[in-house]
Amino acid sequence: MEGIRQTALGLLKVGVAYIVFWMLRATYRLFFHPLARYPGSRLAAVSKPWYEWYWNFHHNGMMLFEIERLHKLHGPVVRIAPNELNVNDPEIFQEMTKVGSQFIKDPSFYHVVTFPGTSIGETDPSRSRIRRQVLAPAFSPARVQELIPMVKEKVDRLLAGFLESSNRSDPIDIFMSMKAFALDVISEIVLGKEFGCIEAPGYKNQFVEYLHSNFDLGWMATAFPNLTGFSLSLPEWLSAALFPIPIMDLKKKCVHLVDDYLRERDAPRVGVSDVASKKIEFNKSVVIDTLVDPTSAKDHSVLNGSQLADEIIMLLSAGTDTTSDVIMVCIYQSIKNASVHKKLTEELAAAFPTHADITYDKARKLPYLTAVIKESLRYSNPIPSKAPRMVPQEGWTLYGHKIPAKTVINTSSYLLNRHPSIWGQDAYDFHPERWLDSNAAHLDKYMTSFYRGSRQCLGKDLAFCEMYTLLANLFRQFELEMYNTTDDDMKWIDLLVTYFVGSKLHVKIKKRVD
Numbered sequence: 060m061e062g063i064r065q066t067a068l069g070l071l072k073v074g075v076a077y078i079v080f081w082m083l084r085a086t087y088r089l090f091f092h093p094l095a096r097y098p099g100s101r102l103a104a105v106s107k108p109w110y111e112w113y114w115n116f117h118h119n120g121m122m123l124f125e126i127e128r129l130h131k132l133h134g135p136v137v138r139i140a141p142n143e144l145n146v147n148d149p150e151i152f153q154e155m156t157k158v159g160s161q162f163i164k165d166p167s168f169y170h171v172v173t174f175p176g177t178s179i180g181e182t183d184p185s186r187s188r189i190r191r192q193v194l195a196p197a198f199s200p201a202r203v204q205e206l207i208p209m210v211k212e213k214v215d216r217l218l219a220g221f222l223e224s225s226n227r228s229d230p231i232d233i234f235m236s237m238k239a240f241a242l243d244v245i246s247e248i249v250l251g252k253e254f255g256c257i258e259a260p261g262y263k264n265q266f267v268e269y270l271h272s273n274f275d276l277g278w279m280a281t282a283f284p285n286l287t288g289f290s291l292s293l294p295e296w297l298s299a300a301l302f303p304i305p306i307m308d309l310k311k312k313c314v315h316l317v318d319d320y321l322r323e324r325d326a327p328r329v330g331v332s333d334v335a336s337k338k339i340e341f342n343k344s345v346v347i348d349t350l351v352d353p354t355s356a357k358d359h360s361v362l363n364g365s366q367l368a369d370e371i372i373m374l375l376s377a378g379t380d381t382t383s384d385v386i387m388v389c390i391y392q393s394i395k396n397a398s399v400h401k402k403l404t405e406e407l408a409a410a411f412p413t414h415a416d417i418t419y420d421k422a423r424k425l426p427y428l429t430a431v432i433k434e435s436l437r438y439s440n441p442i443p444s445k446a447p448r449m450v451p452q453e454g455w456t457l458y459g460h461k462i463p464a465k466t467v468i469n470t471s472s473y474l475l476n477r478h479p480s481i482w483g484q485d486a487y488d489f490h491p492e493r494w495l496d497s498n499a500a501h502l503d504k505y506m507t508s509f510y511r512g513s514r515q516c517l518g519k520d521l522a523f524c525e526m527y528t529l530l531a532n533l534f535r536q537f538e539l540e541m542y543n544t545t546d547d548d549m550k551w552i553d554l555l556v557t558y559f560v561g562s563k564l565h566v567k568i569k570k571r572v573d
């Protein structure tokens with residue numbers, strides 16, 4: 060009995076000590092912290108987990124819109140966590156991403172929402188430089204030129220499937236079909252083998268499910284980083300047993316696929332007849348080839364199976380929903396706006412007298428299609444809310460005030476892509492013509508959808524190749540009509556990526572006569 064009493068008393072003391080500590084820390088953060096001068100919610104100033112929990116769990120992905128409201132109220136700087144500011148100023152964004160900028164990715168964010176050490180997750184600038192150098196040959200403009208036939212072949216198969224649906228008078232699920240297209244492209248590039256989503260029933264297979272299931276966990280990871288840190292610190296088998304999240308199954312599959320790829324690549328080929336009889340399972344993967352080549356960059360060390368799988372999952376994630384969601388928003392907005400639809404189809408018909416004439420290289424030179432694609436990127440910004448960077452060691456000055464080293468500065472591509480100083484009063488409208496204005500040359504510099512600087516998107520050229528090839532062929536070959544889709548069906552919330560919560564876009568199509 061005495062033992063129980065002592066234990067209860069001990070626990071009580073710990074509880075009281077924790078409450079006192081919490082209150083003292085809250086007082087410091089509210090009144091004495093170097094960021095205490097900045098406006099924002101008091102909850103944000105006191106506790107990052109509970110502020111994020113409140114807006115992203117309780118209010119389901121709404122923190123970005125709350126921050127938008129706070130910026131309207133308070134101006135370009137808002138405190139969104141004890142040690143984090145959100146800055147909404149296009150010129151400050153230029154400063155943070157200019158050549159030689161010493162801002163680095165915030166490890167407390169990237170180490171919990173990505174696999175650390177990968178192209179996206181690496182926060183150390185010199186290690187990131189090496190990884191980008193290793194991967195550059197897989198995503199360079201020259202490599203994308205070589206990938207054009209592969210992308211076109213997948214577009215042709217996707218559109219052949221559309222035609223079959225149209226012959227049956229079935230509507231087409233653009234959301235799922237574009238995901239299938241983007242995932243088949245990126246899986247072929249990174250693994251040398253496509254996942255076969257384009258021909259899967261309803262464009263759904265296990266791989267699409269794996270990637271999608273990951274989104275729901277994004278905010279949990281950032282709001283409660285200790286839990287994520289704990290799971291990552293465990294041996295992989297224990298972590299998988301305690302936290303059975305689907306991404307771990309995808310990781311196992313990727314480890315096997317990489318092994319199979321390397322075995323097939325390195326298998327001795329003795330004679331011509333052997334080569335002929337051997338079934339080739341994999342195409343070339345420049346990604347794996349360079350990652351396992353110790354000479355692919357100075358100071359690059361070859362990855363083990365688990366690290367390779369981590370990198371592959373990051374590339375699959377980075378290259379799927381981003382591209383597919385921009386394409387979906389582009390199709391929706393282009394059909395919804397009759398004059399955009401008309402100009403686009405007229406330009407394509409004039410440029411490509413028959414659909415056999417359509418090529419990526421010709422399509423990317425079309426001014427109106429280019430304006431529509433850029434506007435879709437601006438308007439949809441698939442990674443809308445978070446790109447947190449840390450103030451360098453020597454500190455930083457923001458509007459004349461000193462900001463200490465290691466303060467986190469976040470910028471939101473959704474907000475910057477709508478900033479009135481750059482995009483004007485119609486920033487919230489879909490208006491491709493803005494890219495054709497005589498004074499539009501500076502706009503590219505301010506578009507933040509791919510981020511900027513040394514950590515800008517590595518897959519930008521590939522994404523453009525996919526978008527131009529798909530959209531030019533779709534709008535040139537088919538008449539498109541919205542099917543039971545309104546703005547409500549296209550609503551999204553912010554789960555670190557734009558997460559569409561409605562029924563999404565469905566269309567009916569009819570083949571055009573050449």
Ligand code: HEM
Binds near residue numbers: 445446516
């Ligand atoms: C329209 C499509 C795409 C958009 C809008 C987009 C957007 C972005 C953004 C905003 C970032 C910076 C993220 C951050 O700093 O937190 C990023 C990074 C990255 N993206 Fe993309 N992306 C797209 C397509 C792709 C594709 C197709 C790939 C191919 C694998 C890809 C690979 C990457 C990689 C590897 C990074 C990390 C670069 C680094 O941190 O150094 N992305 N992307």
